[in-house]
Amino acid sequence: MSYIKKYIDDNKDRFLDELFGLIRIPSISSLSEHKPDMVKCAEYWRDQMLKAGADKAEVMPTDGHPVVYGEKIIDPKAPTVLVYAHYDVMPVDPIEEWKSQPFEPVIRDGKIFARGADDDKGQGFMHAKAFELMVKTKTLPCNVKFMIEGEEEMGSPNLGKWLDQHKEMLKADVILVSDTSLLGKDEPSITTGLRGLAYVEVEVTGPNRDLHSGLFGGAVANPANILAKMIASLHDENNHITIPGFYDDVLEVNPTERAEMNKAPFSLDEYKKALDIKEVWGEKGFTTLERVGIRPTLDVNGIWGGYIGEGAKTVLPSKASAKISMRLVPNQDHNKIAKLFQKHFEAIAPSYVKVKVTPLHGGQGYVAPTNTPAYQAASKAMEETFGKKPIPYRSGGSIPIISTFEEKLGLKSILMGFGLESDAIHSPNENYQLEMFFKGIETIPLFYKYFSEMAR
């Protein structure tokens, strides 16, 4: 047994105990009532870094929730790995669909069930434990810096400014992130592309108050019906998005690369079966893998208006609202897209309603090269622990901050995630496989080892 496996084996239970302590803090960044939990969670991370062997670690203020920064410098001339993770999590609605309490982690069928079990407490914490392992076994081959933020699930609105203020402190050779998924448990992969995101909230107002639907129905525009009509018009019959200019900056992917992409292990039948759907849906002319990998999309993330309680209420609502997000491909600018959306949505609003469009957050897409020492080191590390060379692939998800890192710090990121599609991140019953948690802790020291060798 290698020293890595032995250390993990000797400390397994404690690793889980410590992770569970982190998970138990309900650090939902988007709900203001959880502000005290955000500080508590940041302090927990700081204490863990110090315990693991950091030279220093501190909770640093931003204009929003704080960032935890820690470091261990073994030699100013050695390469430096900057680890990024986030300690904030998504809200837990719909709470009634959870089989156990979201902030009380339980292990069932070899999986940890809890909000944040994977995204990104489970995956982030692997780095704390891999770091401890390297320190305690005296095998840390390079310098390490940690920045653990608390606003990733809100689109990292304040991290850019913090990066600007601490460029010197954050100097490094590569950024290492575990916040993505593998193609499968036995299909190791490294994420080389991410979609950008433009997220807006829209509100359609009809009459100045809720009305009786009998006395006014049919004579006054119903904002819920109008909102439905406006949303419906955002896709044409081929499921293309109808916002003028929306596709202008999309770079077409050449046929060779598309063919390559479609070779990834993927079964449409299993996909449909896993989701219990009869048919997939999407933009005409593209495969399912292409639709999430290389095409921009538009989805309603939430819609509400009028009476939504038990039974029947005959109301013609005053307002109806929706949260709408667009996933963008590299070269589409999220600010430009949010503006195009706003302009279009206002333009299609009929005269009998008022509309308000509020951009909530956004981020640029990202593409990573595979010919760098960092990618090669990650590939080699994973090949060693999985017994199989990982596949580079473009994910449909977004981590807006990754492109900001490149812009502000001039650094590329290695997206070496250990999640699985079945982890239900952002959903009820989020979970993380114990096997993947420990596989991550095992793989990370190997990355450090090969990266230090190659980058010197």
Place this chain on the structure above:
Amino acid sequence: MSYIKKYIDDNKDRFLDELFGLIRIPSISSLSEHKPDMVKCAEYWRDQMLKAGADKAEVMPTDGHPVVYGEKIIDPKAPTVLVYAHYDVMPVDPIEEWKSQPFEPVIRDGKIFARGADDDKGQGFMHAKAFELMVKTKTLPCNVKFMIEGEEEMGSPNLGKWLDQHKEMLKADVILVSDTSLLGKDEPSITTGLRGLAYVEVEVTGPNRDLHSGLFGGAVANPANILAKMIASLHDENNHITIPGFYDDVLEVNPTERAEMNKAPFSLDEYKKALDIKEVWGEKGFTTLERVGIRPTLDVNGIWGGYIGEGAKTVLPSKASAKISMRLVPNQDHNKIAKLFQKHFEAIAPSYVKVKVTPLHGGQGYVAPTNTPAYQAASKAMEETFGKKPIPYRSGGSIPIISTFEEKLGLKSILMGFGLESDAIHSPNENYQLEMFFKGIETIPLFYKYFSEMAR
């Protein structure tokens, strides 16, 4: 001063105290948590009837919330007025828009503000007090029976069976109801038509769980987008309803009657100003008064799906739902329309989602003749208290039980309501003008008087 006005004047404050006691019981029939309040409210009504002078009064069970029945028989050969009202009220959402607590009545600007202040506690209670007035002043000219139900706002699902069981007990010459509005404070009117109602709930299911909108968006049908598209398709470009067969049974109203209807006092400018809308909306080829008076309509009463909390959550929801109601005109059958809706909604559902349609409740429309002694008595009574002959008019609202009364008991109803459009029934800040409450108590004994004279 007449004996009527004097009695009201002498007892004003007590009348309000007793009404406020009724209002303070939160009898929301559609929310199961209020079941105990329903019984409490029924008992309050029973006690009030006995106090006012009823020979007997009791709370009678149904398969749902109970009915309160009371009577005073002065002479088996005299005519009998059967009073109908309801003690249940609508839910109070959105609660944050109320300026005072919905179940703590307060008087501001000469109006009682509370849920049920008008609909139908304020209007219903006028009958208890008018009855008391006639008993105490020894002027009751005929027999009186009361049936006060607790499920009107749910569409009276159990009253039909109760009527069948008590046909003998309920024998009467006319039904008197105050649950409608006047055209204006100084524009007395009697409602001679009501729209029917078919109310359904629809649920669209896509994937079997909420998904991450980045990893799945664009590749899996989003039920919120699909629901929007389905709802949007229910009206065509002329705002006609697209459900096949929907208009088949609609009786066209002849041009003379339409011209007559459009002579009712109505200012489109004031209507738009009062609602703060730039334009009205509706079916092409009809005026606003026609749209609510003689045309069937379809409205979304509530819509919900996905994440509707604070901030942004990138979820592709598993389900999206809506409550949809159709107002029907006389001769349209609500059961047939609910079936047509269901068939159509299922037919237009694309293969990548599942839909479920649940009929919630319904009722037939109603038209009342104006050449009956009861109508003439109501007209004469109102003319005396308002100084102006009331206008017969067709309301856009629905009181499903009115057509059931005709079917089960063979009785027409006189819809002599004293509400105003500005009373905001079913909305936040529901209110009832004190002046109208007392005007009702003043008018009702006159109706009894003239009706007894004419019907003998």
